[in-house]
Each structure stands twice: as C-alpha cells, then as structure tokens.
Amino acid sequence: MEALGSGVPGIKLSGFSRQGAEQRGCYKAEALNSNAVRGSHCSHGETQQLDKYLRSSQLSYNTSDKSGHLVKSYMHVPAKERKLTGKTFYTSKTCTFGEDYAEISSNTAQEKVGVLLLNLGGPDTLQDVQPFLFNLFADPDIIRLPRLFRFLQRPLAQLISVVRAPKSKEGYAAIGGGSPLRRITDEQAHSLKLALGKKNLHANVYVGMRYWHPFTEEAIQQIKKDNVTKLVILPLYPQFSISTSGSSIRDLQRIFREDTYFEGLPVSIIESWYQREGYVKSMADLIEKELSSFLKPDEVMIFFSAHGVPVSYVEDSGDPYRDQMEDCISLIMDELKSRGINNPHTLAYQSRVGPVQWLKPYTDEVLVDLGQKGVKSLLAVPVSFVSEHIETLEEIDMEYKHLALESGIENWGRVPALGCTSSFISDLADAVLEALPSASAVSGKTQRNTSEDDLDPLQSVIKFFFGSILASILLLSPKLLSLFRDNLL
Numbered sequence: 001m002e003a004l005g006s007g008v009p010g011i012k013l014s015g016f017s018r019q020g021a022e023q024r025g026c027y028k029a030e031a032l033n034s035n036a037v038r039g040s041h042c043s044h045g046e047t048q049q050l051d052k053y054l055r056s057s058q059l060s061y062n063t064s065d066k067s068g069h070l071v072k073s074y075m076h077v078p079a080k081e082r083k084l085t086g087k088t089f090y091t092s093k094t095c096t097f098g099e100d101y102a103e104i105s106s107n108t109a110q111e112k113v114g115v116l117l118l119n120l121g122g123p124d125t126l127q128d129v130q131p132f133l134f135n136l137f138a139d140p141d142i143i144r145l146p147r148l149f150r151f152l153q154r155p156l157a158q159l160i161s162v163v164r165a166p167k168s169k170e171g172y173a174a175i176g177g178g179s180p181l182r183r184i185t186d187e188q189a190h191s192l193k194l195a196l197g198k199k200n201l202h203a204n205v206y207v208g209m210r211y212w213h214p215f216t217e218e219a220i221q222q223i224k225k226d227n228v229t230k231l232v233i234l235p236l237y238p239q240f241s242i243s244t245s246g247s248s249i250r251d252l253q254r255i256f257r258e259d260t261y262f263e264g265l266p267v268s269i270i271e272s273w274y275q276r277e278g279y280v281k282s283m284a285d286l287i288e289k290e291l292s293s294f295l296k297p298d299e300v301m302i303f304f305s306a307h308g309v310p311v312s313y314v315e316d317s318g319d320p321y322r323d324q325m326e327d328c329i330s331l332i333m334d335e336l337k338s339r340g341i342n343n344p345h346t347l348a349y350q351s352r353v354g355p356v357q358w359l360k361p362y363t364d365e366v367l368v369d370l371g372q373k374g375v376k377s378l379l380a381v382p383v384s385f386v387s388e389h390i391e392t393l394e395e396i397d398m399e400y401k402h403l404a405l406e407s408g409i410e411n412w413g414r415v416p417a418l419g420c421t422s423s424f425i426s427d428l429a430d431a432v433l434e435a436l437p438s439a440s441a442v443s444g445k446t447q448r449n450t451s452e453d454d455l456d457p458l459q460s461v462i463k464f465f466f467g468s469i470l471a472s473i474l475l476l477s478p479k480l481l482s483l484f485r486d487n488l489l
C-alpha cells in the first residue's frame with residue numbers, strides 16, 4: 001500500500017497551484033487524512049473518483065501506471081492562468097501563505113534548519129564513469145521494466161553501463177576528464193547558505209546526489225549527526241520529472257522508512273520551481289545579455305534545448321515534465337516580450353538514449369531543419385538544468401554547435417547555465433523561506449511500497465542468479481552484443 005502524497009511516508013504532497021492557493025488563502029492538506037483513498041492499485045472507477053476528488057482540491061497524488069510503476073498525477077494549470085508572485089508549488093501537510101515574512105525568516109536558537117539540495121551527480125574521474133552509469137541504469141525510475149522483469153534491473157544495468165561507458169568516457173574526457181557537477185553544486189550550496197543568512201535564516205545546506213558522491217544517503221547521515229530540527233528539500237531541477245526529482249524523492253522515501261529520526265522531523269519538499277518569478281527573470285536576463293552579443297540581435301532564433309525523457313513517461317505515467325517545460329518556456333518568453341524582446345523561439349529535446357521514442361522534436365533534427373530553412377543566427381538555451389554539465393559542455397557546445405554550423409547556421413551562441421547567479425540564488429533562498437513554515441513531521445506508521453524489495457531473501461538470490469546468467473550470456477555473445485550496441489545505445 002502506498003500513502004497518497006509525496007512518496008515520502010507521512011509527507012503529503014499538496015502539489016496545488018499557486019493560483020489556487022492564493023485564491024483560497026491557505027489550503028490545509030489535513031483534508032487528505034479524512035478523505036484520502038489509499039492504495040496503489042486503484043481500479044479505473046476508483047481512479048476516476050480519486051481524480052474527481054483531487055481535481056476539486058487541486059492535489060497531486062500517487063498511483064500506479066500500467067506496468068505497476070508508482071507515478072504521480074498532477075493538476076496542470078496553464079501558464080496563462082497563473083500569476084508570477086514569487087511563490088512556489090511547495091509541498092507538505094500545511095501551507096501558511098500570508099504569514100508575516102519577517103516572522104518566517106528568523107529561526108530560534110534551538111531550531112536547526114537544514115536545506116537538502118538534491119541533484120543527479122556525475123563521475124569525478126573517468127574511472128568513475130562505468131560505476132556511475134551502473135547506478136543510473138539500476139534506478140527503476142530510469143530504466144522502467146515491467147514488474148515481472150524487475151529482477152533483471154541490476155544485471156541489465158551492469159550490461160548497459162559496460163556497453164555505454166566508452167561513449168560516455170569520450171564525452172567526459174572532452175570536458176576535462178569528469179563532471180563539474182559536484183563542484184558547481186557545492187558552490188550553489190555555499191551561495192544559498194550565504195543568501196539565507198542575509199535573509200536572517202541560519203541554515204546548513206547539504207548536497208545529496210542520486211547517482212554519485214556525495215550520495216543522498218551520505219547527506220542524510222550528516223543531517224542526522226547535525227541534529228537538524230527542520231528540513232527543506234530542494235531538488236535542483238526547475239521542472240519535475242519522474243526520472244529526476246521523482247527518483248530522488250523516492251530514494252528519500254526508502255531512507256526515511258529505515259530511520260525513526262526522520263519520522264519525527266518536520267520536512268517540506270519544494271517539488272518544482274520553474275514558475276518562480278526570480279528564476280524566470282534570471283533566465284530572461286541571461287538570454288537578453290547573450291542576444292546583445294549578436295550583430296543583429298532581433299534576427300536571432302532563441303532555441304530552448306531541454307533534456308528529453310521517453311514519451312511513455314509523459315503519456316502513460318503522467319509525468320508533468322513536458323507540460324512544465326512548455327509552461328516554463330512561455331513564462332520566459334512572456335518576460336522577454338515585456339522587455340520588448342520579440343525574437344522567434346523554439347523548443348526541442350536533447351540527449352536521448354536507447355531505442356524507445358523520446359519527447360519530440362529532437363534537438364539534432366530541429367537544428368538541421370532550421371539551418372536548411374535559412375535561419376542564420378541561433379542562441380541555444382539549456383533549460384532543464386541549472387549547472388553546466390556534460391550535456392551543455394559537450395553535447396551542446398561541441399556536437400550541436402558543429403551540426404548547426406554544418407547545416408547553414410552562421411552565428412551560434414549559447415546561454416550559460418544559471419550556476420551561482422545572485423538573483424537566482426536569492427530566489428531559491430526565498431523559496432526555502434516560503435516552504436519552511438509548512439514543514440511538518442512525518443507522522444504515523446510509515447508504509448512500504450509493494451515492490452521488488454518485498455521479495456524474501458531466497459527469492460531474491462534465485463532471481464539475481466538467473467538474471468546474472470542471462471546478462472552474462474548477452475554480454476559474452478559478440479553477435480548479441482553488437483546488436484545491442486547498435487540498436488540500444
């Protein structure tokens with residue numbers, strides 16, 4: 001059985017819209033406790049009922065998709081219906097919009113506030129690439145096998161990581177031999193701590209990576225050691241996807257389940273924040289600045305390139321990623337228009353992996369198309385991530401730039417990632433301050449997911465044994481291996 005809500009036991013995600021929250025003043029998510037329908041396997045009728053209930057209260061909820069994956073559904077509020085007032089879709093049991101801001105921002109001597117930044121992580125050295133890839137592909141939110149085949153997850157991850165590692169290593173070698181993510185995320189954490197201090201909130205900021213050091217688990221241990229009494233969780237992805245913030249939150253669910261300290265800790269999760277005024281304006285500032293470096297700024301195509309996800313995430317599992325991405329782009333474009341910048345723009349998705357369909361249009365295909373249609377100046381804007389990483393430094397700056405120039409585009413520019421831009425960090429600090437009052441204790445009995453984890457040890461050993469044999473056969477067969485390399489990666 002899965003509790004409705006965040007996926008973190010006891011924490012109910014009230015993924016309400018800012019607009020709705022403003023209209024109602026303050027939404028009390030305790031309503032969930034009395035009315036919630038619990039259970040991860042809703043019948044169609046139950047799902048419809050649930051949907052109706054949730055639609056009226058603008059909540060998000062967890063349920064399962066066709067293949068038994070835990071998914072979240074969202075009330076989607078189009079950008080045009082929203083106001084940009086600097087609030088966020090943050091999540092927890094209660095929210096306290098309208099509280100006195102000064103009161104919110106000061107913490108008492110006994111209170112130890114922690115902010116946990118969640119990020120993906122990247123290999124520090126070339127030797128780390130294959131084990132990093134293993135961790136990534138072993139995540140059931142990244143490779144989503146049908147329930148029956150989940151026992152193959154780890155052997156398959158081993159196989160794919162070994163086959164993919166040489167290609168990935170080339171990419172990391174081209175950007176200096178490793179990912180800059182850890183360094184940049186640490187810098188962001190430091191800047192956020194300073195920004196919070198300036199706003200009179202003295203907090204420790206922790207970094208928890210999903211697939212490489214410092215792992216989320218390491219951050220959680222430090223939080224416990226430091227005796228943090230209130231925690232705000234802030235994924236460093238502006239838009240929510242099952243594969244990014246969702247996966248990290250699920251990882252936290254597992255960690256929280258195993259530790260009673262976290263059951264009593266007041267926690268608030270900021271699910272997505274692409275709609276915040278500070279973020280939108282900071283992105284528009286960067287775009288405006290880069291446009292001015294072109295000879296004819298008015299003629300430049302603004303080319304948003306977002307990291308893709310497989311279409312099935314969005315269409316079968318209700319991932320809000322594409323909707324949020326489209327909203328995000330229209331908010332940024334509206335902000336630019338309000339500054340008198342009326343350039344044409346387009347959105348495409350990059351970095352697809354494997355044989356399945358990913359969100360379209362694909363960045364490489366659109367670049368070729370634009371070049372052929374006579375676009376001469378193009379400004380690439382990476383939009384799904386706030387630090388430089390392999391996909392900006394190698395894929396965009398090298399591969400896509402080369403492709404664009406080859407296709408007839410003559411003037412190429414790229415907007416840097418936000419990194420530690422002060423207006424952006426200050427806005428993240430505001431998001432933390434706004435989320436803090438709604439942090440509430442994880443209460444009641446924690447619930448376990450019905451998943452592979454529930455297998456008894458003998459079953460696990462048998463499944464792992466046969467899975468490994470299957471993976472070894474695949475790995476050792478040169479014919480199968482080349483088929484795999486050519487078609488899957």
Ligand SMILES: C=CC1=C(C)c2cc3[nH]c(cc4nc(cc5[nH]c(cc1n2)c(C)c5CCC(=O)O)C(CCC(=O)O)=C4C)c(C)c3C=C
Pocket residue numbers: 120121122123136141142143164167168179180181237241243244307308309310353384385388389390391
């Ligand atoms: C919003 C951002 C991201 C989404 C969505 C996302 C989904 C996603 N990614 C893969 C596969 C890979 N991702 C890799 C690296 C990587 N991905 C993101 C961001 C998102 N991924 C980041 C920030 C990074 C780290 C970059 C770094 O600097 O280290 C990789 C490894 C690199 C490579 O070999 O290309 C893979 C593989 C999938 C399958 C997926 C959705 C299901």
Ligand SMILES: [Fe+2]
Pocket residue numbers: 307351
């Ligand atoms: Fe990725």
